[in-house]
Amino acid sequence: MPQIVLVDVALPDSILAMLNVQIELRHWPDDAPAEIMRQAVGIFTYGHPRVDDALLDKTPLVRVVSNFGVGVDHIDLAAARRRGIPVGNTPQLVDGATADMTMALLLAVARNLIIGDRFARSPAFTHYDPSLLIGSEVHSATIGIIGMGNIGRQVAKRARAFDMRVLYHNRRRDQQAEAALEATYATLPELLAQSDYVTLNVPLTAETTRLIGREQLALMRPHAFLINAARGAVVDHAALYEALRTKQIAGAALDVTDPEPLPRDHPLLALENLVIAPHLGSATRQTRSAMARMAIDNLLAGLAGQALIHRVA
Numbered sequence: 219m220p221q222i223v224l225v226d227v228a229l230p231d232s233i234l235a236m237l238n239v240q241i242e243l244r245h246w247p248d249d250a251p252a253e254i255m256r257q258a259v260g261i262f263t264y265g266h267p268r269v270d271d272a273l274l275d276k277t278p279l280v281r282v283v284s285n286f287g288v289g290v291d292h293i294d295l296a297a298a299r300r301r302g303i304p305v306g307n308t309p310q311l312v313d314g315a316t317a318d319m320t321m322a323l324l325l326a327v328a329r330n331l332i333i334g335d336r337f338a339r340s341p342a343f344t345h346y347d348p349s350l351l352i353g354s355e356v357h358s359a360t361i362g363i364i365g366m367g368n369i370g371r372q373v374a375k376r377a378r379a380f381d382m383r384v385l386y387h388n389r390r391r392d393q394q395a396e397a398a399l400e401a402t403y404a405t406l407p408e409l410l411a412q413s414d415y416v417t418l419n420v421p422l423t424a425e426t427t428r429l430i431g432r433e434q435l436a437l438m439r440p441h442a443f444l445i446n447a448a449r450g451a452v453v454d455h456a457a458l459y460e461a462l463r464t465k466q467i468a469g470a471a472l473d474v475t476d477p478e479p480l481p482r483d484h485p486l487l488a489l490e491n492l493v494i495a496p497h498l499g500s501a502t503r504q505t506r507s508a509m510a511r512m513a514i515d516n517l518l519a520g521l522a523g524q525a526l527i528h529r530v531a
């Protein structure tokens with residue numbers, strides 16, 4: 219009899235092909251009535267569904283939660299621990315692709331790439347004008363990296379290739395990163411005040427929620443840009459809107475928002491000094507394939523009662 223695994227959305231064929239055991243996938247809540255929930259032995263989170271006490275109370279036989287991705291802020295890890303349910307994720311695999319995306323966002327907003335693309339396609343572009351869409355240089359500028367973890371270090375490596383001065387802020391100083399990446403530790407206020415580009419590369423925790431609000435944005439330079447490739451809730455969106463609308467800062471680029479996606483009438487969407495991507499940080503063929511393999515391996519290991527390839531809780 220197939221083992222029942224709950225999944226929040228339909229999985230792509232490439233991931234389904236990796237499930238080489240008898241598993242019956244059921245979507246919750248649409249395709250998983252109470253009786254199915256009680257029979258489920260695993261949960262596979264592909265999007266960002268909420269996995270908490272309310273769900274786990276309905277699934278008493280679940281023995282593994284496997285997350286497609288690194289961030290697990292949508293999973294109540296304490297609730298899983300109380301039940302002895304291992305939770306797996308896919309760390310390190312996303313580091314390079316997410317750092318690439320951080321730099322892509324930075325370059326796009328600094329050099330007016332999105333506005334320029336729209337203009338170049340429009341009827342208004344009839345001749346070259348060297349005074350149009352003057353941007354900001356990236357090479358030799360100062361980048362402030364908030365979160366010098368695996369992704370932050372990859373961002374620093376890329377920044378050094380642009381001859382950028384690298385500042386970083388962490389809960390703890392990372393002297394190894396300082397030596398290897400020629401990075402300089404700064405307090406958060408110091409980093410915000412000195413950086414031309416501020417990148418957010420932190421996990422979403424109680425400490426990082428709304429880490430960047432009105433007070434922090436007020437410390438940034440008028441010509442500075444904010445880039446968020448972390449989680450949307452790290453930034454106070456109302457404060458960001460005001461800072462962008464009033465040109466308190468020059469611009470921002472977001473790969474993530476809160477909520478995600480933003481309501482279609484959200485005021486941020488009307489701003490030209492903002493670039494928004496639909497959460498593409500790890501969206502490369504190579505990275506997503508590796509993430510799928512690890513997430514499936516975590517799931518199958520948990521179902522078999524074996525140690526997960528990578529366990530976060």
